[in-house]
Each structure stands twice: as C-alpha cells, then as structure tokens.
Amino acid sequence: MKRPALVVLALLALFASAAVVQAAPNCSACAKAIKGRYITSGNKAYCSQTCFVATLDECNHCGNKLKGRYITSEKKKFCSDACLESILPQCEVCEKPLMRRHTIKGHVFCDLHAESPRCTACQLPFLRGGELPDLRYVCETCNEIVIYDIEKAMKLFRLARRELYQITARKSRQVPKLKLVGRDRLNQLTNLRMDQQDGLQLNGFYHRTETTRTSRNSFGTGTTTATKVEKTIYMLYALSPDTFLTTGVHEFTHDMIAEFFPHLDDLPLWAAEGICQYVAVILCRKRDFAEQLESIQTSPDTIYGDGYRYFEKKLGPNNWSGLLQWMKRTDPKKLPAAAPR
Numbered sequence: 325m326k327r328p329a330l331v332v333l334a335l336l337a338l339f340a341s342a343a344v345v346q347a348a349p350n351c352s353a354c355a356k357a358i359k360g361r362y363i364t365s366g367n368k369a370y371c372s373q374t375c376f377v378a379t380l381d382e383c384n385h386c387g388n389k390l391k392g393r394y395i396t397s398e399k400k401k402f403c404s405d406a407c408l409e410s411i412l413p414q415c416e417v418c419e420k421p422l423m424r425r426h427t428i429k430g431h432v433f434c435d436l437h438a439e440s441p442r443c444t445a446c447q448l449p450f451l452r453g454g455e456l457p458d459l460r461y462v463c464e465t466c467n468e469i470v471i472y473d474i475e476k477a478m479k480l481f482r483l484a485r486r487e488l489y490q491i492t493a494r495k496s497r498q499v500p501k502l503k504l505v506g507r508d509r510l511n512q513l514t515n516l517r518m519d520q521q522d523g524l525q526l527n528g529f530y531h532r533t534e535t536t537r538t539s540r541n542s543f544g545t546g547t548t549t550a551t552k553v554e555k556t557i558y559m560l561y562a563l564s565p566d567t568f569l570t571t572g573v574h575e576f577t578h579d580m581i582a583e584f585f586p587h588l589d590d591l592p593l594w595a596a597e598g599i600c601q602y603v604a605v606i607l608c609r610k611r612d613f614a615e616q617l618e619s620i621q622t623s624p625d626t627i628y629g630d631g632y633r634y635f636e637k638k639l640g641p642n643n644w645s646g647l648l649q650w651m652k653r654t655d656p657k658k659l660p661a662a663a664p665r
Contacts, residue, residue: 353378383407417451429615445470445564458506462562470562477504480565481557484572488580491573491606491644496583500530500555500576510560527571529558530578555579570616573607574600581651590656594663598631599647605632606642630663 351358352368353375363370370376380389384400385407395402414420415434426438433449440449443463444456450463462470471477481502489495505513513529535552557575559568577600581588588596601620608617621636623629639646 351375417449444562445567456506456562458508460507460562466564470564471504471568472561474502474504477559477561477568478502480568481559481572484569485576487569487607487610488573488576488603491603491610492577492580492648494580494584496579498553498555500532500557500579503556503558504561505558507560510558513558527560527563527567528575530575531556531558532579532582566611566613566616569611570604570608570613574604577603585651588651588654588656592656592659592661592663594627594631594634595656595659596631597628598633598635598663599651601628601632602635602639602647603644605636606644609642626662630665633665634663 349358349369350356351362351371353370356371358369358371363373363376365376368379370379377389381394381401382389383394383403385402388403390401390403395405413432416431417440418434420434426433426435428438428448429446431448438449441461442448443450443453443466444460445462445466448463450461450465453461453463453467455461471480485495485499507525510526510529513531514526533554535554536549537552538549557572557579559571559575563571578596581591581596581599591599605617605620607613608620620628620632623632635647635650639650
C-alpha cells in the first residue's frame with residue numbers, strides 16, 4: 325500500500341459583493357440565482373455555506389464531509405487517522421494496522437513477523453508454537469495434524485504405494501522400509517548424492533543398495549551368484565498428511581524407476597527428479613492438493629522445478645502413458661546435464 329498523503333483542502337472561500345462581481349452566477353449546488361454575497365471555490369460559485377459543504381467529498385469510512393485536512397490512500401479519502409486505520413489490513417500475528425504489508429501465501433504480516441520463524445508445515449509466521457529438535461518450528465494449529473507417530477506414518481506410506489500403483493499400474497514386490505528423520509539427518513543423506521541448493525528443502529529421500537555375492541560349491545566346479553537389495557525411504561517427520569502423501573508418491577516413483585526401468589539408472593538428476601515430480605503432480609490433481617501442486621509447479625529450483633516443467637511442457641498435464649513411452653525409449657547418455665528450458 326502506498327504511503328498516504330496528507331492533503332489540505334485548497335479551497336478559496338471568498339465572500340464577494342455585487343461591487344466585486346458584476347454578474348452574479350447561479351449556485352453550482354442548487355442552481356438558484358445568487359443574490360448578494362456568495363462563496364467561490366474552483367471557479368464555481370455557491371449561494372451559501374450549506375450548498376458549498378454539500379459538494380465536498382465524504383470520508384470513505386465514516387461518511388463525514390471533508391471540510392478541512394484529510395488523508396488520501398489508494399485513491400480513497402479519510403477525515404482522520406482513526407478512519408484510515410479502520411480499513412487497513414491487520415498483521416495476522418500482532419493485529420497491527422498495516423500501511424506497509426507483506427503477503428505470504430495470501431496472508432498478511434507486518435515487517436517484523438514477515439521475517440520471524442515460520443511453521444514447517446504451513447510455511448507461515450505464527451503467534452503460538454514451538455521449536456522441534458531439528459530446529460524447525462511448528463505452529464499450534466499445525467501441531468495437531470502433522471505426522472510424528474510411526475503408525476500414522478505407515479498408513480500414509482502404504483496409501484502412497486497404492487496411489488502410485490493406481491497411476492502407473494506398477495508396484496515392486498519388495499516394499500522399501502520407512503524411517504522418519506529430522507531435517508539434520510535428511511540433509512546428511514541428500515548431501516551424499518547432490519549439492520544442496522540455496523532455499524531447497526527436501527521432504528524425503530529414497531536410498532537403494534544392491535550387494536552381489538558369488539560363491540563356489542564344495543567341489544569347486546560351479547558358482548552361484550546372489551544379489552541382495554536393501555531399500556529405505558526416509559521421510560521428514562512433522563509433515564502435514566497431504567505433504568507426506570505427495571512426498572511418499574515421489575519417493576515410491578524412484579523405487580519404480582529402479583525396479584522397472586534399470587536402463588535409466590544413469591539419468592541426469594533433473595530428469596530423475598522431474599519424473600517423480602510429474603507423477604506427484606498427477607496425485608495432487610487427483611486429490612485436489614492445491615498447496616502442494618502450486619509448490620511443485622512454481623519451484624525455482626533448477627533440478628526439481630525445471631525438471632518437472634520440462635516434462636509438463638513436453639507431455640502436457642496428467643499424461644502417464646506419454647511419460648511411460650518416454651521412459652522406455654530414452655537413452656540417458658543423450659540427455660543434457662541441465663534441464664532444457
């Protein structure tokens with residue numbers, strides 16, 4: 325909101341006699357012929373103070389006539405500071421009327437609280453809440469719904485696997501383990517495979533190891549080979565149910581790629597994450613997860629954001645069959661290091 329301007333009503337109120345004005349005009353308010361003294365303002369004449377006041381602007385809040393000084397703000401006029409403040413938006417934390425405000429996800433905050441800690445779930449500043457062991461914050465409202473308990477997490481985890489199957493008709497036989505971790509541990513895990521970018525906050529991580537052992541029989545005439553696969557999906561605790569489910573589908577898509585499309589093992593990171601984000605968006609549209617959908621679509625990140633937008637531009641929305649054909653035919657070695665824009 326622009327800073328309001330203080331305006332002095334610049335009206336030249338002049339009582340004139342017939343000797344000063346030879347031909348008295350009609351009143352600009354009542355249109356009657358003026359006899360004797362009259363008031364002039366802005367090249368207009370008024371037969372009385374009553375007619376003059378009737379033409380003045382009114383305060384946009386209380387409706388009183390603006391007879392003297394008044395304040396203008398965003399093309400509106402107010403007779404006093406009190407009237408101006410009565411229509412100003414208030415900070416959602418301290419309820420202070422705001423001449424200058426910050427809008428975060430459709431919510432309004434003052435300078436101080438716009439820079440204060442934000443809830444890890446709703447991403448908004450808050451009045452009441454607490455700090456988590458991994459130095460994140462959660463507001464009082466979100467604390468009632470976020471996922472701390474492993475049993476609740478497992479229900480959503482299994483649901484994410486079913487949702488992926490409904491989208492792709494693919495489901496690996498070996499279900500990954502689920503582990504709930506804090507931000508500190510998740511950052512350690514992700515740093516093993518990528519450089520953390522400024523502002524990037526990951527909610528999950530898929531980890532897979534394959535161990536192959538070869539042994540000879542007791543006669544030394546033959547060998548046997550066995551491959552052991554261990555899979556774990558690490559999920560950040562204190563996620564909202566919608567974010568947990570969206571992240572779960574993303575991480576299960578990594579598992580699907582590893583199981584059914586092994587030739588894509590060397591995909592550039594933007595392509596691997598872009599595929600998972602594209603599938604997660606299909607879920608968001610299906611379940612009307614507007615907040616998670618917007619977060620994926622508008623992400624400025626060059627890997628997750630640009631990766632998703634590459635596939636959305638190439639395939640259009642909600643096109644699993646098109647993505648499937650791309651995955652079957654693509655040679656990872658022919659893909660660029662960065663997502664095309």
